[in-house]
Amino acid sequence: MDLKDIVRAIKRLSPLSPSATRLLALLQSPDSDFEQVARIVEYDGALTANVLKVVNAPAFGLGHHVTSVSRAVSFLGEKMIAGIAIASCAPEVYNSELEGYAAQRGQLWQHSLLTAIASREIAGHSTRELRPEEAFTGGILHDIGKSVLSQYLAGETLTLMKAMESRAVQDFVEAERLALETDHSEAGMVLGLHWNLPEELLAVVRHHHDPGKAPEEHRALVYCVHLGDAMAQMHGVGTGADTLQYELAPETGDYFNIDEDTFQSIFMDVRLEFEKSRASFLG
Ligand SMILES: [Fe+2]
Ligand SMILES: [Fe+2]
Incomplete structure (x- = not known):
């Protein structure tokens, strides 16, 4: 490749x-x-x-x-x-079938929307100052790289899933790198630069699976989308083959004041809002 x-x-x-x-x-x-x-x-x-x-x-x-x-x-x-x-x-990004992830048309959009809603809710519980709307936009954008990698992963999805199962790789990002020498966060960064995204959103796209490596000034925002992404996947709204195949960075908890009850209530609220708005958003 x-x-x-x-x-x-x-x-x-x-x-x-x-x-x-x-x-x-x-x-x-x-x-x-x-x-x-x-x-x-x-x-x-x-x-x-x-x-x-x-x-x-x-x-x-x-x-x-x-x-x-x-x-x-x-x-x-x-x-x-x-x-x-x-x-x-950008319908070619959000509304295409992601063959390489075994995801149907529209699944990336739904995953992005749910991640955005979750990130916006979580932002309100950050121990750092975060703007909820920024977290929402970060959630919309975080996985744009999948639309690009999908075509190259096509045909290798089963091999990747087996590599995950046998624990030959730690997470799906590593599996992508094994197959293509790049991953969807890196491809997303290239697309983000092509789109002239501002720095803080590029940081979200590039580091949403390794938030600790994000530039210090954007790190809290990246952790927020990192957790929002995990919450979307816990709801079963992912993009097919890679759903729940990522690790939650252990230090994520340091960035938020969220106890178990709060987490549960955010979890429920986010689902309700997602169910109501998903049909109306892109039409
Ligand atoms: Fe991702
Ligand atoms: Fe994601």
């Missing part, structure tokens, strides 16, 4: 839509405001439709119909708007 082939394949993927790119860039500047975000959304008809669909989903329980983009933006938050923009302009 030649790594250059993978990088070339990534560069052939469409870039993010102009509105998604502008939203992400805007969010990096400290003085962005709701009005600027709303204006970008309003100029993109498809994005407007998706944003209104999300804000009016039963999961948010608004009880009345929101028709104005600026109200939707102030309600959902800027990072979540960016998440919606990313997902709706």
Whole structure:
């Protein structure tokens, strides 16, 4: 397997839509405001439709119909708007069948959405300062590399699963490296650079399976998505062959104030919200 082939394949993927790119860039500047975000959304008809669909989903329980983009933006938050923009302009990433992971069409999207909801809830219990919307976007993006690796893993999935079973490898990341000399976090990083993602989101994509190696300033966010990812898999919402085939970093607990009861209640809440919003999100 030649790594250059993978990088070339990534560069052939469409870039993010102009509105998604502008939203992400805007969010990096400290003085962005709701009005600027709303204006970008309003100029993109498809994005407007998706944003209104999300804000009016039963999961948010608004009880009345929101028709104005600026109200939707102030309600959902800027990072979540960016998440919606990313997902709706990259169907080849989120909505394709992941043959190499034995995952069906849409499974990556569901796993990403559940990870995003879980990460957002967990962020509220962090011992460090974390923005819940940032955790949500990180959850949406963390596994983008799978869409790329999938085609190269196809045909090797059974071998990888056997390697897991016989404990020849420790986790699925190691199995990917064994087969392809790279893994979905590294491929995701290349795609993330192609998409011009901001640094903190690149850190999530690159290190969500080894959060201790993330740059210090983004580490708490990466641990948050790491735990959100694990929670999504515990719900049985993974991407096929690799579900529950990763280790939870033992020091994860140091980053959160979560006892067993709290964990249970987050676990239940996250599931409820996921069930209500999954159909309405991408449509
Ligand atoms: Fe992953
Ligand atoms: Fe994941």
